[in-house]
Amino acid sequence: MALNLDTFETVKRIFLDYLEAKALRRTPERFAILEEIYSRNDHFDVESLYISMKNKNYRVSRATVYNTLDLLVECDLVSKHQFGQSQAQYEKAYGYRQHDHLICSDCQKVFEFCDPRIYNIQKMVGEVLGQRVVGHSLILHGACTKGDGCENRPAQSQPADVMPTLAE
Amino acid sequence: MALNLDTFETVKRIFLDYLEAKALRRTPERFAILEEIYSRNDHFDVESLYISMKNKNYRVSRATVYNTLDLLVECDLVSKHQFGQSQAQYEKAYGYRQHDHLICSDCQKVFEFCDPRIYNIQKMVGEVLGQRVVGHSLILHGACTKGDGCENRPAQSQPADVMPTLAE
DNA sequence: ATCCCTGCAAAGGGTTTGCAGACGC
DNA sequence: GCGTCTGCAAACCCTTTGCAGGGAT
Numbered sequence: 001m002a003l004n005l006d007t008f009e010t011v012k013r014i015f016l017d018y019l020e021a022k023a024l025r026r027t028p029e030r031f032a033i034l035e036e037i038y039s040r041n042d043h044f045d046v047e048s049l050y051i052s053m054k055n056k057n058y059r060v061s062r063a064t065v066y067n068t069l070d071l072l073v074e075c076d077l078v079s080k081h082q083f084g085q086s087q088a089q090y091e092k093a094y095g096y097r098q099h100d101h102l103i104c105s106d107c108q109k110v111f112e113f114c115d116p117r118i119y120n121i122q123k124m125v126g127e128v129l130g131q132r133v134v135g136h137s138l139i140l141h142g143a144c145t146k147g148d149g150c151e152n153r154p155a156q157s158q159p160a161d162v163m164p165t166l167a168e
Numbered sequence: 169m170a171l172n173l174d175t176f177e178t179v180k181r182i183f184l185d186y187l188e189a190k191a192l193r194r195t196p197e198r199f200a201i202l203e204e205i206y207s208r209n210d211h212f213d214v215e216s217l218y219i220s221m222k223n224k225n226y227r228v229s230r231a232t233v234y235n236t237l238d239l240l241v242e243c244d245l246v247s248k249h250q251f252g253q254s255q256a257q258y259e260k261a262y263g264y265r266q267h268d269h270l271i272c273s274d275c276q277k278v279f280e281f282c283d284p285r286i287y288n289i290q291k292m293v294g295e296v297l298g299q300r301v302v303g304h305s306l307i308l309h310g311a312c313t314k315g316d317g318c319e320n321r322p323a324q325s326q327p328a329d330v331m332p333t334l335a336e
Numbered sequence: 337a338t339c340c341c342t343g344c345a346a347a348g349g350g351t352t353t354g355c356a357g358a359c360g361c
Numbered sequence: 362g363c364g365t366c367t368g369c370a371a372a373c374c375c376t377t378t379g380c381a382g383g384g385a386t
Contacts, residue, residue: 061343111297121283129279131310138306142299193360229368
């Protein structure tokens with residue numbers, strides 16, 4: 001899927017404001033990386049992002065990709081996940097609802113879902129333990145025994161609703 | 169806290185059976201590592217386990233520690249977590265209820281809690297996505313702003329109940 | 337002109353691997 | 362005795378770091 005220009009203008013604006021607030025420079029590399037991320041729809045790791053840009057003959061270094069991803073995570077335009085593999089996975093975050101992931105151990109496919117009850121758990125556990133809970137990471141581990149589930153299923157571009165969203 | 173002998177006999181039995189079933193050898197190192205793990209109560213990483221054993225003048229290599237931990241995870245005597253740091257964290261699993269973790273980003277303390285609603289989410293999400301869900305990992309990220317929460321709080325040796333356990 | 341940011345490559349840290357010798361079976 | 366397991370160290374992989382040159386301000 002191609003880059004959504006409206007969305008990109010918005011996130012570019014957000015990034016510009018963030019850079020300005022932090023007195024960081026507006027380098028072409030930073031915006032090129034942002035653009036590359038927002039023209040993707042899947043989860044990706046640093047290497048695949050780096051390779052995509054190389055393939056488009058855009059000269060970037062891995063170090064800059066890492067650096068820029070940190071900035072984008074910091075300003076909530078990108079979210080970072082550790083799905084248990086060694087390398088971190090990233091995805092664009094703007095315009096996407098908070099969601100969680102189910103990963104099939106057999107075929108490695110990643111599904112997304114939303115469930116408002118997680119928010120309740122988060123709130124209640126925080127109260128019981130006397131902690132302010134600022135976020136969570138929920139990963140369900142699935143099994144499709146290759147072929148009879150994941151393979152036939154279209155990739156979820158939007159998180160599936162598990163139950164009607166009650167509150168946000 | 170010292171090793172609970174009854175528990176250790178049980179887990180040793182389980183491990184023996186597992187080794188036999190898989191036609192693996194009963195080496196002294198494997199049982200020494202199991203014993204060291206069950207005489208601990210905290211979460212630990214490979215290095216600290218290795219160091220403890222070295223300090224007790226038990227000769228083991230890191231390679232064997234890694235190898236044995238894999239086996240113990242495989243037979244459910246140990247659980248492995250990726251709390252986002254670089255190294256994996258482990259904890260003994262036998263006799264402990266399934267529980268999840270809250271990690272304070274400020275002081276790194278780890279709390280444990282149980283919430284049966286996670287089980288319901290797991291089940292329902294699996295149904296909606298057509299996946300058999302075999303497990304989950306939920307991590308809540310807390311913030312205590314150092315000193316006013318975690319510091320004063322005793323470590324949770326048993327998972328706190330967030331609500332009465334309805335079902336298991 | 338300043339000095340932050342980039343690219344490159346080397347270093348770093350946790351985990352895995354290869355190999356020779358040890359030992360459970 | 363056979364074949365797996367161990368210990369050691371090197372290799373590995375992802376990420377971070379150091380440094381010199383380049384470009385944003």
